[in-house]
């Protein structure tokens with residue numbers, strides 16, 4: 203019988219300080235997330251310097267809690283996995299340096315994980331992955347379609363050319379005077395509306411799997427501006443619904459087409475925006491009709507967390523892809539395959 | 542007792558190991574290399590040379606700031622995580638006091654300076670022999686700080702890698718009262734950090750935070766906007 207593998211995951215790429223212990227890459231033993239949303243709310247978005255200040259205050263507390271909840275000692279761990287990039291540089295390097303110091307203190311192997319690989323592997327904590335697979339990663343920082351032939355093999359087939367979907371949600375929310383973060387508010391408003399303003403669908407050139415949301419965002423801003431100039435009242439629900447319809451239709455359409463073209467056996471979604479009810483329902487219905495298995499992890503695993511980093515890190519650990527004490531936070535780290 | 546000292550609060554990197562009051566090894570570099578990349582490899586290498594294992598460490602001393610925000614955080618994150626992981630005490634020390642220790646023994650006052658751009662600096666004033674603070678560490682306009690220091694009417698020794706940037710102004714304000722440490726005494730030394738740490742009480746590891754001595758720009762702007770609203 204093979205020995206069980208226990209990995210400590212650490213994630214500090216944006217505004218969550220997180221640590222988790224995962225068994226065999228599939229089972230969450232403990233999962234701790236210290237969110238900073240309250241601290242950034244008054245600024246209307248994440249302030250990098252404040253995020254870094256919070257990480258340094260929370261980091262050892264969060265790791266200790268992950269060990270305590272798991273009832274484990276550091277010597278029972280097999281390795282430490284940490285988000286190496288991409289993300290905010292000042293935020294990443296807190297996690298990286300804490301991971302290096304912890305690994306050094308306990309003489310454990312260190313594994314540097316790509317944040318997006320982490321989001322994809324969040325699914326494996328609830329549902330075993332089947333290849334070939336298509337992953338839609340959609341969050342405040344990312345909108346990507348990734349094709350995987352096997353574990354650790356990543357081909358980015360589409361990505362955003364301007365704003366990430368979550369960024370567009372936040373900006374539109376701001377124009378509608380909704381609090382930060384805007385995604386859940388727009389989602390809720392959109393559901394409360396029977397009417398929807400029609401905004402353009404940005405498909406880009408024929409056959410492209412790339413995304414663009416800045417044009418859509420501008421249309422919404424123009425619509426609001428013109429209405430204000432004419433002294434017209436705007437129903438925020440119908441604007442939210444119109445914006446969301448446009449995002450959902452394009453994202454669902456491209457994901458469907460990619461799933462067909464690549465003949466995948468499974469489609470998974472991940473990232474904070476994947477938790478959006480409107481998008482979730484649209485994708486679920488579309489893939490149910492096609493008969494392609496489609497999964498989205500539960501909400502705490504959609505948003506940034508360290509269990510996903512430990513899950514992806516487990517595969518890297520098994521492949522012997524270790525880092526060393528010279529690891530650094532890499533804000534623009536590309537997603538490369540592990541094979 | 543083996544102390545590991547770490548100072549990454551400004552561009553120099555200073556690390557040292559001290560066993561029972563004896564310096565085993567000390568390294569200081571001023572190569573403006575990214576601390577996030579180099580601090581841990583340097584610590585690992587130094588401990589290997591000294592044949593000290595992580596589990597042999599009994600105390601961690603760290604420069605807690607002020608200084609470069611990122612630099613201070615890297616040192617503190619490493620120090621906190623090592624101290625907590627190894628279950629040993631953490632001793633944070635002012636990074637300006639570490640610099641001031643370069644001038645210990647000076648008959649007068651010692652003024653450590655770290656440049657913070659636009660005519661400002663992280664700056665403090667210490668008694669030359671006891672190293673007791675005379676004016677607290679702060680982020681200040683350099684000229685107004687010098688004028689305050691001048692009122693004390695004592696000779697002042699300036700130290701820190703950034704002294705050169707403010708030398709002309711210092712002479713202009715203080716004239717003959719201004720003294721300057723030699724260039725070899727302007728870098729922080731982690732052995733000094735450890736010696737200072739030995740006199741401090743250990744801090745609660747989880748709650749040890751950098752002493753930035755300055756709020757973030759976002760907070761300053763926010764506070765300004767709030768004031769406007771009240772008026």
Ligand SMILES: [Zn+2]
Nearest residue numbers: 317321341506
């Ligand atoms: Zn994320």
